[in-house]
Amino acid sequence: MSKLYFPEDFVWGAATASYQIEGAYQKDGKGESIWDKFSHTSGKVLNGDTGDIACDHYHRYKEDVQLMKKLGLNSYRFSTSWPRILPQGTGKVNQKGLDFYKRLVDELLEAGIEPAITLYHWDLPQALQDKGGWGNRDTINYFVEYSQIMFEHFGNLVSRWITHNEPWVVAFLGNSTGEHAPGFKDHKLALQVAHNLLVSHCLAARGFRELGLEGEIGITLNLNSVYPLTDSKEDQQAAELVNDYNNDWFLDPLFKGKYPDKLAQIYREEYGELDIKAGDMEIIQEPTDFLGINYYSRALVKHNSEAGLLQAEYMRTEESGYTAMDWEIYPKGLYDLLMNLYQNHTKLDLYITENGAAFDDQVAADGKVYDQRRKDYLKAHFIKAHQAIEAGVPLKGYYVWSLMDNFEWAFGYDRRFGIIHVNYDTCERTLKESAHWYKEVITNNGVDK
């Protein structure tokens, strides 16, 4: 079988996030986060699950780094918990929180694994939510304060930084649909949150530059390719609006210094003006080093005048398989997305900072986890990424979501994304077949065609 080889310095990694794996939610001075509060509120998370213990990574990080080493990972993307560092979100630093990440980073470096830190993967200190959270502009400054602390302590050890993970999810699932913490249902607030997140991203990145650090910094967006169900003008318009909502609401400010015209007009008519201060749109265009992309699925849409403000309905198709999240498996969407980014949005280096799939994995009688579908999913997406690189896209690395099964937000422990299985009763880890296969991919720096 012939192989597709990746560029020599291609980065193979895996990703996690603090609230999803760490546990130790009150340990060593950590403050409460909005996800602690949300998951402790009845009815918010499936089966009443919480991140109180999660994968107990806080205590098992050494074992986890050894597993990463066994897999041959080049890099590990994890997030730092803001309320572990600043229990009140601002002011007094919790040294023990810093110490934990120092131990983790040292362990990674010792194992030859490059740490990549995400500063904000959704666990805002509850103390800041009590002051209005991301809807309050002051939170921008608090985020810059927190990011400076992290840069000062880890700037010489960590070479890749991500300010925010998926501001779309933070803004809209947290504040418009209410599925995520803090659980509000206010679309105008969500739009303001999105704006404030972008400003905070750029000010944090500016602070990074001012320290003269050598590493690279960027933001991670959840992006998808959007397709109209038919060629009709109505369906195409619906697809364009969904694309504006899902993708360009963040890409356009970052790379064009403005919000997408048509959707901005719709929102203005419906909700009035947002609080956009003079200079904000210039700040948001502050250049960074790379763009991180989380890609899971595509959106297939058709026009439906009853379907909300965008008049767009999301469709299923019998032609595709679906994951346990009910997300369509559509690898070509990754290729289309990468090409679209490169041709129409940015020439920046790109990293896939998340890609993966949830399936209902079981440990078999022989102790193994035969997750063939996850392997097939990853392989198909690696091949599409390779195709985009061949076409000239500067894709520099790929982080699989996720290193291990973990707390999948509103779905709790019910959805397993890991290439490592976690037994939630014992916290025992088992490499799934996809992990063994991924190790081969990394070793060969290539994938079978």
Ligand code: GAL
């Ligand atoms: C992303 C998120 C991850 C993970 C993944 C799978 O939106 O960044 O934390 O949950 O989706 O749903």
